[in-house]
Amino acid sequence: MKMTKLFPRTRYGEVGATTAAHALLLKAGFIKQLAVGSYILLPLGFRVWQNVQRIVWDEMEEKGVQNLQVPIMQPKELWVKSGRWQKYQDAKTMFQTTERHSGAVFGLAPTAEEPLTWLAGESQLSHKDLPLSWHQIGWKFRDEKRPRHGLLRCREFDMSDGYSFDKDEVGMRTSFEMFREIYRCIFHKVGLRDCIYVQADSGAIGGKGSAEFMALSDEGGEDTLLTCSDCSYGANVDKAGSIVPEATRPADTSVALHLEYTPTARTVEELTGLFPGVDATRMVKTIIFTVDGELGEEKWYQVAVCIRGDLEVNEVKLLNALGAQSVSPAEPSVVRAVTGADVGFAGPIGLENVREILFDRSVEGLSNFLCGGNKSGYHYLDVVPGRDFTAPSRFYDLHRAVSGHTCPECKCSLLRESRGIEVGHIFMLQTGYSLSMGAMYRGEDGQAHPLWMGCYGIGTTRLVQAIAEQNRDEKGLIWPESVAPYLVEIVPLKYDDTHQQPLADALYAGLKARGTSVLLDDRAVSAGVKFKDADLIGCPWRVTIGRRAPESIVELWNRRTGEMVEMTIQEVLKKV
């Protein structure tokens, strides 16, 4: 490609972007926003994306996963059958369209479990056909409430999605591990420099075991991860367990329950100011949540969560514990109606107007603690479970793990938090989809058995920006060779110079003949402009043709290391 023909030009001024890579992709002309959450992949961005896709297709093919392609428009009936239609309607996640003549309704693919489970079910599979795994790359549509950060969260995005079918749980786990390994290879090959594997929550996809691949990035990372500083434990904060610091012990456990007048203290922080002898680990927060428990019609109810004062509630864990559709902290008016007190004074003693009080594990064994009095302006002190209110029969893991808690795996080292971009997510689906959709295989015993499934996703457009996030400097992008839009950029400083042009053209032709992707800056602009643009676009190698052109000497420059070596174009052809 010649720079005079390359669309578009790079941009000079500021661009409205939220992350460094997003800004660079805009400035260098890789992407252009068309509407909220939808981007045009411009020629340079398109090439990177294609390179990523090619690596994914090839890796799948090589590991025995069969590539295919599924329609974007998926019949509503399939989704009704799996039970996800209503779920996605309620969450307002799925775009849909209607066929105008027949009135048939279609959902625009947010994933493709339904058509592929259908295909598996239609195929009269025998145990001899298993394990079986399929993969496609295609556009996905999700009506994201707030698209942002360029390619990182779009309403329309490209995703690689794989599906595995096995005859039993052991097989499913084997397939899961196979995809995990494929993913590890893919993320390595595309040039992610810092990609970790963490346990995750399954969300709307369902199933039991799920794990994510996270490209670490402080700036672009939307997810918070907790990793052990010692062992291999890592988890999304939604999922992460942790061992919380020990509570301080009360001086005297025989003290009777008493009510304290605390009109100015609603939060844990304010209470620690008021009662210096009682730290946050000896307080119990009671938070009222409004829960939507049903699919379809909204059926709201309230629950209370009691948790130690130094901890926060993890709403994803709460959602899973309740098996509900959504939870959110109750409105102040609801809190007043339920507790009879203003926000900040709820407690487990005499709290009756909630469907359930859930106790976090952190409260287990806690005694002589402080909690709200369910009366505006009052807190109880020296509360003893069993004595002052019915002792909980069950404790849940509902707290949010944070940096400094102890690792739940090795139980000795501390967890630390980091930020990551979710580039891949793999799920063990069990038999949920195959049972609801009737996808069975014929076993050795001659009977029909449900297929054990797994599904696996990589955000390929997202991955383009994740790679950029991890491969850049203050001057611009630094593409890994495997995905670079062009491997080499030739920069003749004066293209119309009688020595430079023949060298530039010969090298250009030589590289092209060899099948190496190459960009030639044939513009009549100053050297500074060419260097700035080359740095910005970020091809891994730059060949500068300048003052030593009369001797047929050019410079080979490495964008990442900044290393420069003078050589002939024949030597360049050998080196890159």
Place this chain on the structure above:
RNA sequence: CGGGGCGUAGUGUAACGGUAGCAUUCAUGCUUUGGGAGCAUGCGGUCCGAGUUCAAAUCUCGGCGCCCCGACCA
């Protein structure tokens, strides 16, 4: 979907209710060419609709668009 903010030229910005200006990009010409060069000339704009007013970029209402915080996710 809840909360907040902003819409002036391709981009970034300025203008008390009274002449829409500046920078940059772009086009043309000349001089330049080892790190976003200089001069000259030129093109190009108040998101849409209604209202208030002698007069609206400016005030009011509605719409649309975009951005930010939250929940949801590849």
